[in-house]
Amino acid sequence: MIRIRCPHCGVRDHKEFSYIGDATKIRPPEPSLASDEEWYDYIYIRNNPKGPHEEYWQHVVGCRSFVKVLRDTLTHEVLATGLPADQLKENYEAK
Amino acid sequence: MSDYSILSLIKNAVHGNEKWERAWRDPVPKKHYDVIIVGAGGHGLASAFYLAKNHGIKNIAVLEKGYLGGGNTGRNTTIVRSNYMLDENALFYEKSLKLWEQLSHELNFNVMFSQRGVLNLAHSDSQMDAVTRRGNTMRLNGIDAELVNREQIEKMLPYLDFSNNARFQIKGGLLQKRGGTARHDAVAWGFARAADQLGVDIIQNCEVTGFKMKGNAINSVETSKGTIDCDKVGFAVAGSTGHLASKLGMKLPIESHVLQAFVSEPLKPIIDNVVTFGAGHFYISQSDKGGLVFGGDIDMYNSYAQKGNLPLIEDVVTAGLAMIPGLSRLRIVRHWGGVMDMSMDGSPIIGKSPIDNLYLNCGWCYGGFKATPGSGWVFAHTIANDAPHELNVGLNFDRFRKGRSVDENGGGPVPNRH
Numbered sequence: 001m002i003r004i005r006c007p008h009c010g011v012r013d014h015k016e017f018s019y020i021g022d023a024t025k026i027r028p029p030e031p032s033l034a035s036d037e038e039w040y041d042y043i044y045i046r047n048n049p050k051g052p053h054e055e056y057w058q059h060v061v062g063c064r065s066f067v068k069v070l071r072d073t074l075t076h077e078v079l080a081t082g083l084p085a086d087q088l089k090e091n092y093e094a095k
Numbered sequence: 096m097s098d099y100s101i102l103s104l105i106k107n108a109v110h111g112n113e114k115w116e117r118a119w120r121d122p123v124p125k126k127h128y129d130v131i132i133v134g135a136g137g138h139g140l141a142s143a144f145y146l147a148k149n150h151g152i153k154n155i156a157v158l159e160k161g162y163l164g165g166g167n168t169g170r171n172t173t174i175v176r177s178n179y180m181l182d183e184n185a186l187f188y189e190k191s192l193k194l195w196e197q198l199s200h201e202l203n204f205n206v207m208f209s210q211r212g213v214l215n216l217a218h219s220d221s222q223m224d225a226v227t228r229r230g231n232t233m234r235l236n237g238i239d240a241e242l243v244n245r246e247q248i249e250k251m252l253p254y255l256d257f258s259n260n261a262r263f264q265i266k267g268g269l270l271q272k273r274g275g276t277a278r279h280d281a282v283a284w285g286f287a288r289a290a291d292q293l294g295v296d297i298i299q300n301c302e303v304t305g306f307k308m309k310g311n312a313i314n315s316v317e318t319s320k321g322t323i324d325c326d327k328v329g330f331a332v333a334g335s336t337g338h339l340a341s342k343l344g345m346k347l348p349i350e351s352h353v354l355q356a357f358v359s360e361p362l363k364p365i366i367d368n369v370v371t372f373g374a375g376h377f378y379i380s381q382s383d384k385g386g387l388v389f390g391g392d393i394d395m396y397n398s399y400a401q402k403g404n405l406p407l408i409e410d411v412v413t414a415g416l417a418m419i420p421g422l423s424r425l426r427i428v429r430h431w432g433g434v435m436d437m438s439m440d441g442s443p444i445i446g447k448s449p450i451d452n453l454y455l456n457c458g459w460c461y462g463g464f465k466a467t468p469g470s471g472w473v474f475a476h477t478i479a480n481d482a483p484h485e486l487n488v489g490l491n492f493d494r495f496r497k498g499r500s501v502d503e504n505g506g507g508p509v510p511n512r513h
Contacts, residue, residue, distance in 0.1 A: 073400070
């Protein structure tokens, strides 16, 4: 079981969460101005690192909030969690 | 190296089976190869075999980080089928199934291909409509498919839940009789031995650690056994594709996820076919040793770990019990995980890459094993001719950029939903 610290509810089993995916993908802020290449990158391309991965999980059976999680994809260890706007990877690497 | 035959069996039996030749060499890497395939799983070995056999290229190496067949080739649930609907998939997987039908002869190695039939159950009127449409499409493509009703299935597979208490009543299903299973390890061993006989160097315990570029081409591959020059490189590394591509600064329409599989304690023969549940994700067959081999969904989060988690086991078993209540009496004796390269449309990517002499064979999602010979066939063609075979034109890397995804399930660009 992966244990995820929801910033609102505390540490919970990952069963309570729904996996959303890569948190580094940001929808083009002005959709009509974005190029095909930007849409391609947003919709299809993923970082998929072997190691720390910034990702969203939704606490569906808890507070229903989106939680940002930094998790090692090789060990499944949760390295940090926070609010969607938090810079988890930068903060973790700066430590 | 001599062929396996009844004579070689007798000859070796006379010598107490102590004089069998080794099945493949253990060569030291040369300085240069015409083609380097990374990954000695089924797909990599099949690609090397067909490159040598169909295209006359002899100077080939297959580099393997661990031991051959030790990745997903040795970790899958061994199901072979071609019950696809979209042309890009259907024709490709049908070619693969035709190759399976001759594979043991082709390789002089018994891959124990057993055409025991694959049955997909349907549990509602809309699912019956969907399998009918799929079956008709398959038949139009020249692929065998039979629609079966509840009574026929009850006669064939009485152990399924036909009681009034069944949460998901069985309405009928789609049967592909030519589908079945094969012995997964034998496929790797058979391709390895046959490729080795054609002069392919299979180099195990040789991890690719980096690449030296010359312009937009790979000049040499850096490995744990030294630097090796090459003209062309093919990746057939399944779940590790993203990791290897990152060494080239390439990002792909792929996420790596972990998929678990399970084996029960051995039983006398009970499940004669491959059966899949329609109301959840569950597939089961019985191995020749008697163990029930089954699996379900991926764990749903990005992972490079070859191990899964307990909630998913509960999920898979729940689906299994809804289909076959008698499974509750069984113990699971083994379970394991493999790393799937989940593509953004659920279909594989076989073709040229943004790098001039690099070819990609990835994005196999749940279903790489059945594609093994077909994948090798078209990947070898693509590498030899620097252009795709007609069967993998539609499965190219650029299809996402052009909006031509091959989305069999209509799931959209969400890899864990395929």
